[in-house]
Amino acid sequence: MTIEPLKLVSSRTLVLTSSNIDTDQIMPAKFLSMTTQNGLGVHVFSNLRYTDDGTLTNHELNSVSGKTCKILVAGDNFGCGSSREHAPWGLTDYGFRVIISSSIADIFKANALKNGLLPVTINIDVHEWLLRNPGVYVTVNLETCLVELPSGMGSHSFEIDSFSRYCLLEGLDEMGYLLAQSDQISEFEDR
Amino acid sequence: MRKTLFDKVWLKHVVVPETETHPATIFIDLHLIHEVTSPQAFTLLSNRGLGVRRPDLTLATIDHSTPTLVNHDGSRPYVSDEARIQVETLLKNTKKFGIETHGWDSEYRGIVHVMGPELGATHPGATIVCGDSHTSTHGAFGAIAFGIGTTQVGHVLANQCILMKKPKTMAINVNGKLNRGVTPKDVILHIISLIGIGGGTGYAIEYRGNVFEEMSMDGRMTVCNMSIEAGARCGMIAPDAVTFEFLKNRKYTPPNYENSCAEWLSLSTDEGALFDKEVNIEADMIKPMVTYGTHPGMGIPIDSFIPKSNNSAEKDSLNYMQINEGDKILGIKVDKVFIGSCTNSRMDDLRAAASVFNKKKIASHVKALVVPGSAQIKALAEKEGLDKIFMDAGAEWREAGCSMCLGMNGDIGLPGELIVSTSNRNFMGRQGPGVRTILASPETAASTAIAGILEDPRNSKKIK
Numbered sequence: 001m002t003i004e005p006l007k008l009v010s011s012r013t014l015v016l017t018s019s020n021i022d023t024d025q026i027m028p029a030k031f032l033s034m035t036t037q038n039g040l041g042v043h044v045f046s047n048l049r050y051t052d053d054g055t056l057t058n059h060e061l062n063s064v065s066g067k068t069c070k071i072l073v074a075g076d077n078f079g080c081g082s083s084r085e086h087a088p089w090g091l092t093d094y095g096f097r098v099i100i101s102s103s104i105a106d107i108f109k110a111n112a113l114k115n116g117l118l119p120v121t122i123n124i125d126v127h128e129w130l131l132r133n134p135g136v137y138v139t140v141n142l143e144t145c146l147v148e149l150p151s152g153m154g155s156h157s158f159e160i161d162s163f164s165r166y167c168l169l170e171g172l173d174e175m176g177y178l179l180a181q182s183d184q185i186s187e188f189e190d191r
Numbered sequence: 192m193r194k195t196l197f198d199k200v201w202l203k204h205v206v207v208p209e210t211e212t213h214p215a216t217i218f219i220d221l222h223l224i225h226e227v228t229s230p231q232a233f234t235l236l237s238n239r240g241l242g243v244r245r246p247d248l249t250l251a252t253i254d255h256s257t258p259t260l261v262n263h264d265g266s267r268p269y270v271s272d273e274a275r276i277q278v279e280t281l282l283k284n285t286k287k288f289g290i291e292t293h294g295w296d297s298e299y300r301g302i303v304h305v306m307g308p309e310l311g312a313t314h315p316g317a318t319i320v321c322g323d324s325h326t327s328t329h330g331a332f333g334a335i336a337f338g339i340g341t342t343q344v345g346h347v348l349a350n351q352c353i354l355m356k357k358p359k360t361m362a363i364n365v366n367g368k369l370n371r372g373v374t375p376k377d378v379i380l381h382i383i384s385l386i387g388i389g390g391g392t393g394y395a396i397e398y399r400g401n402v403f404e405e406m407s408m409d410g411r412m413t414v415c416n417m418s419i420e421a422g423a424r425c426g427m428i429a430p431d432a433v434t435f436e437f438l439k440n441r442k443y444t445p446p447n448y449e450n451s452c453a454e455w456l457s458l459s460t461d462e463g464a465l466f467d468k469e470v471n472i473e474a475d476m477i478k479p480m481v482t483y484g485t486h487p488g489m490g491i492p493i494d495s496f497i498p499k500s501n502n503s504a505e506k507d508s509l510n511y512m513q514i515n516e517g518d519k520i521l522g523i524k525v526d527k528v529f530i531g532s533c534t535n536s537r538m539d540d541l542r543a544a545a546s547v548f549n550k551k552k553i554a555s556h557v558k559a560l561v562v563p564g565s566a567q568i569k570a571l572a573e574k575e576g577l578d579k580i581f582m583d584a585g586a587e588w589r590e591a592g593c594s595m596c597l598g599m600n601g602d603i604g605l606p607g608e609l610i611v612s613t614s615n616r617n618f619m620g621r622q623g624p625g626v627r628t629i630l631a632s633p634e635t636a637a638s639t640a641i642a643g644i645l646e647d648p649r650n651s652k653k654i655k
Contacts, residue, residue: 107337163214163354
């Protein structure tokens with residue numbers, strides 16, 4: 001099985017400056033009751049996007065230009081909290097392919113990587129610049145592991161483990177890799 | 192080479208070692224599943240024509256979407272059709288693949304992290320995963336236990352393994368004598384407020400020191416449960432006589448128990464083994480704690496003042512909580528009290544709350560919910576008469592489940608309400624849209640329910 005390969009993402013950024021944006025905010029628990037994973041994009045950040053009676057707010061996430069953003073820049077420690085994969089499902093269904101922050105929570109990061117959503121941890125100076133300049137045009141290049149900023153702000157490298165990078169570039173999921181280890185797993189079980 | 196507890200357990204489970212380019216393949220001894228994070232994983236299996244590799248190492252329960260009330264006719268008032276379908280989907284999937292399931296008819300049904308240890312399925316030195324971030328709870332037994340997403344639930348169902356790079360290790364040493372009124376919940380809230388909500392990101396924590404050695408298993412589970420609230424996927428405590436006593440004579444206690452205990456003892460961190468990071472805390476610095484903001488790292492001693500905000504996120508937090516810098520947190524008016532969740536729904540917690548409630552009434556404007564962690568806990572609490580104490584005080588005594596911790600089953604607060612909760616997360620809207628949450632120990636929650644305002648548990652004579 002394949003996921004959509006990710007090599008180069010160029011887009012305006014959508015910025016959420018808050019730090020510690022938890023997965024309850026990204027995908028509130030009332031949307032976890034479904035038994036499928038499609039169509040969660042309308043619920044992502046629902047508390048920011050809808051008023052109590054369900055009408056749309058004027059948040060950028062609801063704007064036409066917001067929906068063309070493939071890169072979300074968020075405050076420090078993005079994705080903390082619950083292990084719900086509904087959070088990356090919602091973010092990718094909305095249209096995001098990259099999350100940039102100064103730090104990203106472990107379980108969220110693992111879940112994002114399995115859904116063609118690239119978590120990019122970048123140094124604090126670049127992160128702060130991106131937070132201060134919402135809507136700038138940024139290119140994230142997974143082949144060179146560089147975030148390219150506009151207007152002479154240069155290119156900045158980010159780190160990603162080579163296996164996750166390979167899977168994203170090729171659009172491979174990990175299931176096939178694990179299934180291919182079946183004999184080694186059997187040997188382990190027989191020990 | 193001297194090894195830590197984490198290193199030893201990790202090494203015993205390496206199927207394929209980690210390399211420069213590839214993560215390790217780690218064998219999983221116990222896979223716990225529930226209705227919320229498994230349906231899409233089973234769909235993935237059937238889409239690819241895969242089966243469950245080791246149903247014998249998989250255990251299922253229903254806890255998140257389950258009602259905690261029962262209708263007069265014995266039916267269950269699900270919050271929605273989706274919730275009911277989700278529960279039915281789990282039961283259908285586990286039946287299809289022959290996975291032991293503790294559904295409505297099981298005497299063991301309960302919150303997945305309460306049920307595993309009660310069954311004796313949580314073993315020291317084991318690797319345990321579940322599609323739930325509070326899987327770290329099982330680390331209290333000296334297991335490597337951590338939460339995974341649904342894709343990885345699928346990986347484990349199909350392969351009984353996950354791919355993972357070895358995390359760094361952190362020792363949190365708490366030594367000395369705890370003050371009166373300081374519970375395991377206060378210890379972990381203190382730790383999280385100290386290292387921060389992201390302080391454990393990338394680490395597996397080992398809690399060390401006499402404070403943890405002297406804790407009951409219920410207390411150790413409370414501590415390890417909230418490791419994830421500091422960003423650490425996994426928190427552990429070395430197994431010892433307290434662990435072995437807990438695991439005696441349970442359904443899944445290993446048959447060669449004495450031998451197992453000897454082996455488990457050898458898992459302890461070697462003297463002089465190095466951690467990537469160490470944090471030292473003096474026990475007598477810890478006071479009864481509460482949170483005042485919108486994440487678990489925003490904790491303060493209950494008798495202190497709301498700290499100054501350091502950034503706009505903290506300012507937003509105080510606005511949401513409708514509290515001001517410099518104000519006292521004690522005395523704030525409370526609407527609801529929730530005693531339950533995988534953090535604080537075990538016998539120690541219920542006994543502590545009951546001792547505070549005993550012969551007292553909760554404030555007339557407060558609604559209090561006491562939700563046992565499992566059917567086993569419910570039965571034992573009723574045997575001890577705790578249910579009567581709660582109900583005599585005016586609290587509701589419910590069926591086991593996750594309940595108001597995340598409100599998936601409809602147990603939620605109303606917008607603007609303030610809930611003092613023994614659960615693990617005070618995120619905005621977690622317990623219902625616009626609901627404000629203060630995290631606290633069962634003792635503080637019970638004292639607060641009686642007073643109707645946030646109350647210092649040390650004012651109760653029952654507090655040791």
